[in-house]
Amino acid sequence: MLTKRSVAGFSLFELLIVLSFLSGMLMFSIQLSTSKQQNARAQLFVTELNDLKNAVYAASGYVKHEITPADLIAEDLYFGELYSPWGEPYRIEYTDLGIYVLGYAKTQNLANRLVKQLSAAEYSEGWVKLFVHQTEPKIDDSIYLHREFEPDRPYLNQMNTDLDMSGNNIFSVGDISADKAELTQVIAATALLSHLESSSATVDSLSANNIASSSATVSAVYTDLLSVSELLVAELFTETLSVNAPLVRVQNLQVSQLQGSRLTTEELSVANQLVVTGSLQTATAQFHHLSANEVIAQDASFQQLAAQQLTSESIFANSLSANAITASQLNVSGSFQVSELIANTIFASDFVTATSSLVAVQKVAAKVESLWLQCTYDGGCR
Structure with missing residues (x-):
């Protein structure tokens, strides 16, 4: 009976091994997909917060009152989203030390990672704060x-003292x-x-x-x-x-x-x-x-x-x-x-044009060369 089962199908132990392997592959795929998704969200967060900062800086040249991200969209200065990739709204904060744009970070590890990718940024109470510029001082x-x-x-107009x-x-x-x-x-x-x-x-x-x-x-x-x-x-x-x-x-x-x-x-x-x-x-x-x-x-x-x-x-x-x-x-x-770039040597992984790229051309050339060699070997090409 055991021999017959091993020939006709899987034993229970073998089935468990296969299921364990498949579940491990599934978990790895889910973790890889989640990691790629988190990386994409983090990059989008950095891009939008930088764009929001530049929009606030541009608006501060002629807008003297406090503004919101919605105001910047209405002024065609900001073209990003009002909410971060994690669903929380972006904020603009006016303080005595200057103007900041803020985005909420879910975890401390994520915040530390985002702060490293942003210039003049800090993390406080769950929010990543990106410095825009110093507000004009109110002087009496x-x-x-x-x-x-x-x-x-x-x-009387000369002074020689400390x-x-x-x-x-x-x-x-x-x-x-x-x-x-x-x-x-x-x-x-x-x-x-x-x-x-x-x-x-x-x-x-x-x-x-x-x-x-x-x-x-x-x-x-x-x-x-x-x-x-x-x-x-x-x-x-x-x-x-x-x-x-x-x-x-x-x-x-x-x-x-x-x-x-x-x-x-x-x-x-x-x-x-x-x-x-x-x-x-x-x-x-x-x-x-x-x-x-x-x-x-x-x-x-x-x-x-x-x-x-x-x-x-x-x-x-x-x-x-x-x-x-x-x-x-x-x-x-x-x-x-x-407009013009002159260099003796340029190292690059790829050169992309409007219609193709250098890597794509190299792949096509390699495929043509392989077909030519096979054709020559078969005697059909000279």
Whole structure:
């Protein structure tokens, strides 16, 4: 009977083995499908939160009241969804420290993973908070130090003494001119200068939420720590700009024209946007890590650009010329557009055109070669 059963069909033990194998394959397929689904949702979350942040930043230039994601969709500034891939609505939060866009994360592990993929993001009480920019400070200039200009008594317009603001604001300073400026520590919530000119400025520590100046001309700037939420300068000319600090963080950097011989720093992190409307020229630019959501330049020229990691959402350039570009990793998640690209060697997994790709052509060529060899072997082709 046992022999007959083993020949005619499966025994109970064999059937259990087959069912166990099939159930294991099914569980593996379900886990793989779930993992792919979670990865797709996480990537969609990162993309939509970045798009929402850029929309809020664009709207803040002309909309002064608080806005919602629905308002941004109505203004054709945001084209994503109102709800995250996990069903919770996106939020925009206005605080004294700045504006944030928020998306809910289901678990701590998921939040940590999302924060790593977002620039200037943090996790708090289940929400991933992405910093947009610093809100405009509400200033009552009547409570700050004033020096009225006296055209008839110019000696009253000169001050040769130490100035200790005790961490308060330096507001509406018309003109500062000095042959040499040495400052141990400058701490101010707001510093508004019409004109700043100095042949040499040495600062051990400079910390300010907002520094604005219509014109800044400095021959040399040396600082150990530069931490600024927003730096707006119409023109900045410097022969040597040397930042010795291992870390420079700027939330928003906008410079109409930047000219310098050398910019050296171990890490440059621009959390929001780096825009150069004029020209960015440097003989040597070396960064261990360069991260920006958007880089726009009319003309970018480098003798050498070396980076361990270069990450950007989008890079647009009318002309990009470089003698050497060396990077361990180059990630462009959005689009990389160049009118003309000249390179000695290009390494890529595939080249995609409007009608086909290089890998597809190689596959077709390999198939044709295989058919030709088989035809030659059979004697039908010569």
